[in-house]
Amino acid sequence: MERFIQVLVDGIATGSIYAALALALVFIFRSTGIVNFAQGEMAMFSTFVAWGLYEAGVPLALAVLTTLVLSFVAGMVIERGLIRHFEGGEVLTLVIVTLGLFILLNSLAGWIWGFGNRGFPSLFSDEAVTLGGVRLSIESLGIVAVLLAVVGLLFLLFQRTKIGLAMRAAALNPDASALVGVRVGNMLMLGWGLAAMLGALAGVLVAPRLFLDVNLMGAVLIYAFAAAALGGFDSAIGAVVGGWVIGVSENLAGTYVDFIGADLKILVPLAIIFVVLLVRPAGLFGTREVARA
């Protein structure tokens, strides 16, 4: 039982990381209708920047904060300089462009930092606390706390501030919002900035648990996709709930189903994506798509 709870909490912690990246995907999907395939690689790149700063002697917390800000700016630059050109275009075009960005960032990171892997320090202490007879790692609890704090802040931003309102309006109906004076382009840019920042957060949270290398986010991206698909690609709450479900089921399956083990864990999100898209394509919390001739 104790082991079960540990697996559960660990699952929720991992799931929180997936949720952060899934939230980034959802933001961009909601505002621009694009699934950003490069989201994971953007996060990996940010994580390398954080690592570089840390190696250069910057305290870890400061390095991470600086990275978050830089990622925010970089996300906006990518939207303004690259994606803006393709917005409103064909799905195929956008998929190829974001994939191009995926490959480009991956190779650039390899060029700059090499293809080897390295350790990344954790933001949290590696000790454990005992709660009700169960030993839980501080790191896991910390990750969950960070995600909850982020979700809270995002909620405040979108529901309680004028700029959040404008962002929601721009996503909902770009033309109408432009008519009432919302600068739709800037809102999209802001959305990409926020998404890049969320991705960077996911990156620095996951890197200590894996090894930091250029393929750090490959698998994580698939889990985040699964989370977003499960929750519904246009639902923020869905992304969080989806992330937790994916994280927990991945951990449970990896621990208790011998056949799956550590190697085949990656098949769990794939199976979930499949089932969700077939049974309920809009996801748990998403809105249904309607096709018109």
Add this chain to the structure above:
Amino acid sequence: MNESRRRLLLLGGLAVVALLIPFLFGPYRVGQFTMVLVFAVAVLGLNLLIGYSGQISLGHGAFFALGAYTAALLIEKAGVPHLLSVPAAAAVCFAAGFLFGVPALRLHGLYLALVTLGLAIALPQLIKRFDGLTEGTQGLTVDQPAPPGWLPLADDQFIYLLILAVTALMFLLAWNLTRGQLGRAVKAVRDGEIAASTLGVDLAATKTKMFAVSAAYAGVAGALYVFAIAFVAPEAFTLAISFAFLAAIVVGGLATISGALFGALFIEFVPVYASDVNEALTGVVYGGVLIAFMWVLPEGAAGLPRRLSRLAPRRRTPNEQQEKRDGPRGGEWHDEEDADRLAGAAGRTGAGGVRT
């Protein structure tokens, strides 16, 4: 000179060049050109899918790997003759593509991209997991086909010509396919799903069949890869190979036969020269090329053949002139076809598909 005559001449010229290559170059170069042929088959298959049906797959490396392992295991462990392993790989991949396609192709283009990407990421893990069969990361060494005694050919020349023959056959089949019922139905679906379905095209079945055919092409390429390289290991089938196929298509141009060849040349030789500079340069070039091509061709890569057809003067039948007024769709595979025009006219407002 009329169109078909010119095309025949071009094809003849290409055939002569292709046949001469093994006698003009040393074994190392011949090996590279052999790989070009192998890639061309896979790229052609992916092009049938993306260029024709407008469905995107980021996971064709997975089917390529499946075909390679099918052939390798059949040859090494079951003692099947080399040439028989090719149709076997095709059949296995066709079946796998079909099974994968049944659920996946009911999905919106974006989601299909997503699940196929997942497939490409998961596959190397699968190969490693079933190491009892696949030898895991160690890989499998496979005997290469050897020339029969009466043929005065070196090993590399024989393998090149063997693969050339299979490649030519696959191109011929593709050319035929696109002119047949499936090819027309697929194009109708691409140009307007709703319009096509009102004309009686079974959307899911058509897309699934095309996906399976495309997977079978990747499988054949995989089997040929085994002939050429004589070794399979999971590292050869990472995400990078799927991305390379995609880059090849974008560079070569969608829905063109010659595009598959050109794209294959690109993905064989760019890494060769790029890795001299830096091992990361290949990826930088691929990524840059994908973005740059999309940027220069704002209609998407599907606009490439259309653009070319606007540039290149060619004789048109009255029917084609009609089509030109409706919105030209050039490229050598994009002629005639009633279903095409019907769907095009009915679905002009554009519901899904690559072109709207």
